[in-house]
Amino acid sequence: MNFVLIAEQTLNGLQLGVMLFLLAAGLTLVFGIMNLVNLAHGALYMVGAYLTTFFYQQTGSYALAVALGLAGTLVVGVVTELVALRTLYDRDHLDQVLATFGLILFFNELIVILWGRAAIYSTIPEVLAGHVELAGGFRYPIYRLMIIVIGLAVALLLWFVVTRTRLGMLIRAGASNRAMVAALGVNIRLLYTVVFGFGAALAGLAGLLAGPIYSVQPGMGELILIQVFVVIVIGGIGSIRGALAGALIVGMVDTLGRAFLKPALATVLSPTAADTAGPAIASMLIYLLMAVVLAFRPAGLFPSAR
Amino acid sequence: MKPRTYILVVLLALLAAVPPLAAWLNQPFYLDLMRRVMIFAIAAASLNLILGYGGMVSFGHAAYLGLGAYAVGVLSHHGIDNGWLQWALAIAASALVALAIGSVSVRTSGIYFIMITLAFTQMLYYLGISIEEYGGDDGLRLKVRSQFSGLIDLNDPTAFYYLVLALLALTLLLVHRLVNSRFGLALQAARSNEARTRAIGLAPYPYRLAAFTIAGAICGLAGALLVNHTAYLTPEFMNWTRSGELMFMVILGGIATASGPLLGAAAFLLLEDLLQGWSVLPKWMTEHWQLYLGVILVLVVLYAKRGLAGLLPGKNE
Numbered sequence: 001m002n003f004v005l006i007a008e009q010t011l012n013g014l015q016l017g018v019m020l021f022l023l024a025a026g027l028t029l030v031f032g033i034m035n036l037v038n039l040a041h042g043a044l045y046m047v048g049a050y051l052t053t054f055f056y057q058q059t060g061s062y063a064l065a066v067a068l069g070l071a072g073t074l075v076v077g078v079v080t081e082l083v084a085l086r087t088l089y090d091r092d093h094l095d096q097v098l099a100t101f102g103l104i105l106f107f108n109e110l111i112v113i114l115w116g117r118a119a120i121y122s123t124i125p126e127v128l129a130g131h132v133e134l135a136g137g138f139r140y141p142i143y144r145l146m147i148i149v150i151g152l153a154v155a156l157l158l159w160f161v162v163t164r165t166r167l168g169m170l171i172r173a174g175a176s177n178r179a180m181v182a183a184l185g186v187n188i189r190l191l192y193t194v195v196f197g198f199g200a201a202l203a204g205l206a207g208l209l210a211g212p213i214y215s216v217q218p219g220m221g222e223l224i225l226i227q228v229f230v231v232i233v234i235g236g237i238g239s240i241r242g243a244l245a246g247a248l249i250v251g252m253v254d255t256l257g258r259a260f261l262k263p264a265l266a267t268v269l270s271p272t273a274a275d276t277a278g279p280a281i282a283s284m285l286i287y288l289l290m291a292v293v294l295a296f297r298p299a300g301l302f303p304s305a306r
Numbered sequence: 307m308k309p310r311t312y313i314l315v316v317l318l319a320l321l322a323a324v325p326p327l328a329a330w331l332n333q334p335f336y337l338d339l340m341r342r343v344m345i346f347a348i349a350a351a352s353l354n355l356i357l358g359y360g361g362m363v364s365f366g367h368a369a370y371l372g373l374g375a376y377a378v379g380v381l382s383h384h385g386i387d388n389g390w391l392q393w394a395l396a397i398a399a400s401a402l403v404a405l406a407i408g409s410v411s412v413r414t415s416g417i418y419f420i421m422i423t424l425a426f427t428q429m430l431y432y433l434g435i436s437i438e439e440y441g442g443d444d445g446l447r448l449k450v451r452s453q454f455s456g457l458i459d460l461n462d463p464t465a466f467y468y469l470v471l472a473l474l475a476l477t478l479l480l481v482h483r484l485v486n487s488r489f490g491l492a493l494q495a496a497r498s499n500e501a502r503t504r505a506i507g508l509a510p511y512p513y514r515l516a517a518f519t520i521a522g523a524i525c526g527l528a529g530a531l532l533v534n535h536t537a538y539l540t541p542e543f544m545n546w547t548r549s550g551e552l553m554f555m556v557i558l559g560g561i562a563t564a565s566g567p568l569l570g571a572a573a574f575l576l577l578e579d580l581l582q583g584w585s586v587l588p589k590w591m592t593e594h595w596q597l598y599l600g601v602i603l604v605l606v607v608l609y610a611k612r613g614l615a616g617l618l619p620g621k622n623e
Contacts, residue, residue, distance in 0.1 A: 037417050084604060087608060091607075093416055093417055094357075094553075095607050095608075097363065097365060097420055097553070098550070098553060099603070101550040101553075102601065102603030102607065104600070105599055105600030106596075106600030109594050109596040109597035109600065112594065113594055222546065226424060226546065229424060230421075230425050233418060237417060276438070276439070280437060283435070290422070290425055291410050294418075295410060298414055298418075
């Protein structure tokens with residue numbers, strides 16, 4: 001029983017971790033290359049979840065819904081970049097934060113107009129709904145396992161793209177010296193749009209995967225976005241490796257804290273005290289972790305070269 | 307006096323004329339609305355001290371609004387209605403937490419600072435939600451407003467209004483004196499050029515941390531006022547969108563100006579009220595006022611960076 005519980009919660013932590021990574025990777029790339037603080041990244045996560053749920057209800061085909069949801073998020077992301085964010089690259093962080101905060105209000109309300117204020121119900125196909133037996137009677141939901149596999153595959157793909165391809169070379173060059181890359185004749189505007197669209201698609205992927213597990217509702221993006229901030233502050237802003245490490249650490253700490261802190265405290269404190277303190281401390285755990293990491297490594301675990 | 311100072315004095319005089327006007331028009335709602343404006347103006351003025359003059363983009367200023375409110379609400383919940391004690395705790399607790407958060411976050415700058423202040427505020431928000439004793443996410447009704455040993459009765463709307471007005475004037479004066487003192491000049495020097503400030507022998511860190519703590523303390527007082535205003539304690543005071551709104555007020559009014567926070571708070575809250583309740587517009591439009599608010603926010607940032615105070619005569623500080 002105990003082994004099963006620990007194994008299950010560890011996998012849940014891993015699942016939350018890869019989900020956070022999908023969001024953190026896009027956010028950290030956009031910051032590393034365009035020097036843009038994009039609070040509206042969470043809005044793209046929400047758009048991905050809504051579009052996929054909507055298309056699945058309309059078409060009945062999950063594969064088609066996923067494809068349309070990803071493409072739709074990509075389009076929304078690229079249009080947002082072209083219309084609003086492009087003018088913000090040369091502005092200071094204060095302007096970027098406020099303008100993208102305005103975009104959040106806009107997107108959330110737009111979703112309310114289209115789908116209403118209440119959470120909508122998101123389903124998965126029969127095939128993915130079951131459980132799979134992993135070891136010694138320990139069963140785990142196929143869907144969550146699939147999220148872990150997809151997340152790790154994306155991490156591998158990102159590593160390959162960034163370190164082994166021409167696009168990746170341009171991304172790394174852009175992150176270390178934008179002006180020089182532009183001077184060498186690279187179409188930097190196009191590169192920005194490509195990177196932003198890529199990040200948007202990853203956020204959409206996280207959103208469509210998250211839909212059936214968490215609730216699909218307006219404002220869903222911001223709750224996870226603030227956790228993503230913690231992830232990239234811990235990992236080091238601008239570093240994909242840092243985003244992966246930070247995401248897995250935060251996912252694990254948050255999940256295991258919520259599952260085991262209360263019983264652990266109950267062994268040293270009175271049950272009522274543990275009942276009160278357990279959930280309170282568990283909800284603060286990742287932020288305290290962030291404070292500790294910053295106290296020792298002010299630029300995060302994997303500081304980028306700049 | 308400089309023209310800008312005149313304008314600020316005129317604005318405060320206009321605010322002083324609101325209660326008799328509201329009574330004459332028989333519209334007590336205006337009294338309530340303007341009291342809310344002034345409370346947020348105090349909070350915005352404290353944020354302006356660090357954001358405008360200190361160059362520290364704090365995305366977590368709502369934390370102190372919440373802390374001040376919780377100090378009053380928690381003491382009241384345990385039967386302690388003494389306002390002196392409640393408000394002193396509101397200010398002290400906010401200052402202490404600001405000192406703690408500041409000591410970690412002020413070491414960093416730029417985007418790290420933004421994200422860290424946001425994250426710590428979210429932490430306090432979740433703490434507020436998870437403590438069932440004080441209402442959890444439902445919040446808690448404030449049974450009795452703060453009692454000041456018979457000196458002033460906060461249940462009297464007019465008396466409460468003038469108290470808030472007096473505290474607002476005091477806050478604006480305090481911030482004005484601070485930014486023009488040696489301390490404030492060092493703070494502004496560090497904002498405009500950190501390397502040169504270091505070169506003349508001033509380490510920015512203690513100045514920034516002190517400013518961060520003072521701003522937290524003032525905002526804690528605004529929180530104590532806010533919970534007495536709404537007579538309801540809720541973790542929503544610390545919601546991250548509240549921090550964003552406070553920043554927007556500072557920008558909208560005019561960053562690093564004396565009258566900016568008041569103008570910004572007034573413009574934001576009146577705009578919000580207008581968009582929500584404008585009877586000229588059909589209901590389906592006013593229902594989604596946040597849509598327009600978002601667009602207006604983007605447009606102000608892109609095209610009207612100097613804010614409302616930038617429209618006033620006299621030179622920008």
